[in-house]
Amino acid sequence: MVYWIILPADPPSDTSRPRNAAHTRVAILNAARTAFARQGFEAAGVREIAASAGVTAALVIRYFGSKENLFVQAVVQNFSVVGLLEGERARLGERLARYVLQKESEAGGSLHPLLALLRSATNEQAAALLRTGLDAQFIGPLAAWLGGPEAEVRAGFIAATLLGLTAVRSVLQSRALFTADTERLLAFSAPVLQGYIDGPDIS
Amino acid sequence: MVYWIILPADPPSDTSRPRNAAHTRVAILNAARTAFARQGFEAAGVREIAASAGVTAALVIRYFGSKENLFVQAVVQNFSVVGLLEGERARLGERLARYVLQKESEAGGSLHPLLALLRSATNEQAAALLRTGLDAQFIGPLAAWLGGPEAEVRAGFIAATLLGLTAVRSVLQSRALFTADTERLLAFSAPVLQGYIDGPDIS
DNA sequence: TTCTAATGTAAACAAACGTTTACTTGCTGC
DNA sequence: GCAGCAAGTAAACGTTTGTTTACATTAGAA
Incomplete structure (x- = not known):
């Protein structure tokens, strides 16, 4: 018991955290995002998410x-394209390509948001939830930004390209794209994405 | 009981099948392919596969x-790119695009082979198996066929594009690409794929 | 300081999973 | 015709899953 007094006031930021529903909620959401990104909707367990948030499974269900x-609150309502839309239009393709090609370690310390989407998209239950989120928070805004009669199809192809690259690189870890360096992959993919953005309409 | 006698001699082709290990094996493999394509490696259950093959789960494990x-025998050793490589090089992009854009009903009656791959890629156990299969039966042969110093990266991008399209269309069923007609999608994607095939090398 | 509502936990629930064991059924070679 | 082995099944095993129930603890207002 004495050891508790000797330890610093806020040691591993979890063990001695005072009871605080708001903080706990955030901790659970963060743990859930990581778990869903690493393992997908089905494989990620409530007990495991709870443990890594420093609580029990019963509390997660309670909250x-x-x-x-x-899953909805941690993942579906949490990916967006709007940040990438800022900047010059002629280089949006490059920004999008960098967005998915950057190593996980470079993605702001956390796991890539698209991973959670992709790893969970195969579960029919989660896919139904993601369907709405992808249209509302990625394809929709991107299409509106692009404009023109083919905007929706263009945005859809962009989403497909980014998801495909993420799938082959991060999930399947296929040798061809996993070991190649980022700049070379960028040189291939950025023009393609820019082509979806600025290419001519199909009659 | 009398109804059984009135029914034709080989009614649903399953109930009256005589004992035949080879036929049963094939029936299990077919049922497994469909189940894995529909639900992925984890969600597809052995009991369900067995039932739809007209046997019990214990027999599936026995075989x-x-x-x-x-999974390996039903899915991993069962997708290949070689069929698509026959034909003129200038139209390979179109053939590849058609390969993934055709509706499931047009894919020879069965489900698209890429679906099983994609729906199972999220399971770490299955992904490890698919990693080898994708390289050995798709990216490898395609890269060898393409030739040139960048062949592997090109093949990887092609695989990523096809998987991405399948993901957005068949799994996420995003409105933008799900409702658009095949020919328009073909007009967008075929040139991109052909670009990966014939485009200039990156210095 | 005391009391109560909020915060959290331990333990069990029912269902589903892949797999194993022991058993029954039926085709086939002698 | 009959043994023997292959083909197939029923039932249970041990885990793991998401969720529920009943109980403990602590923070904060009175």
Whole structure:
């Protein structure tokens, strides 16, 4: 018991955290995002998410009602394209390509948001939830930004390209794209993406 | 009971099948391919595969040793790019695009082979198996066919594009690409794929 | 300081999973 | 015709899953 007094006031930021529903909620959401990105909707367990947030599974259910609802709040409502749209139009293709080609370690310390989407897209339950989110928060805004009659199809192809690259590189880790250096992959993919952005309409 | 006698001699082609290990094996493999394509490696259950093949789960394990081994024999050793490589080089992009854009109903009656790959790629156990299969049966042969110093990267991008399209269309069923007609999608994607095939090398 | 509502936990639930064991059924070579 | 082995099944095993129930603890207002 004495050891508790000797330890610093806020040691590993989890063990001695005072009871605080708001902080706990955030901790659970962060743990869930990481777990869903690493393992997908099905494989990620409520007990494991709870443990890595420093609580128990029962509390997670108490706060979010169900695993499905936790997924919605942690992942579906949490990826967006709007940040990438800032900047000159002629280089949007490059920004998008860099967005998916950067190593996980470079992605702001956390795992790539697209990973959670991709790793969970195969579960029918999660896919139904993601369907809405992808249209509302990625394809929709991107299409509106692009403009023109083919905007939706163009945005869809961009999403498909980014997801495909993420799939082959981060999930399947196919040798061809996993070991190649980022700049070379960028040289291939950025023009393609820019082509979807600025290419001519199909009659 | 009388109804059985009235029914034709070989009714649903399953109930009255005589004992035949070879036929049963094939039936299990077919059922497994469909189940893995529809639900992915984890969600597809051995009991369900067995039932749809007209046998019990114990027999499936007896024949294939484990669910993992069943997956290898049903899916991993069963997708290949070689068929698409026949024909003129200038139209390979179009053939590849058609390969993934055709509706499931047009894909020879069965589900698209890429679906099983994609829906199972998120399971770490299955992904490890698919990693080898994708390189050995798709990217490898395609790269050898393409030739040139960048062949592997080009093949990787082609695989990524096809997987991405399949993901957005068949799994996420995003409105933008799900409702658009095949010919328009073909007009967008075929040139991109052909670009990966014939485009200039990156210095 | 005391009391109560909020915060959290331990333990168990029912269902589903892949797999194993022991058993029954039926085709086939002698 | 009949043994023997292959083909197939029923039932259970041990885990793991998301979720529920009943209980403990602590923070904060009175």
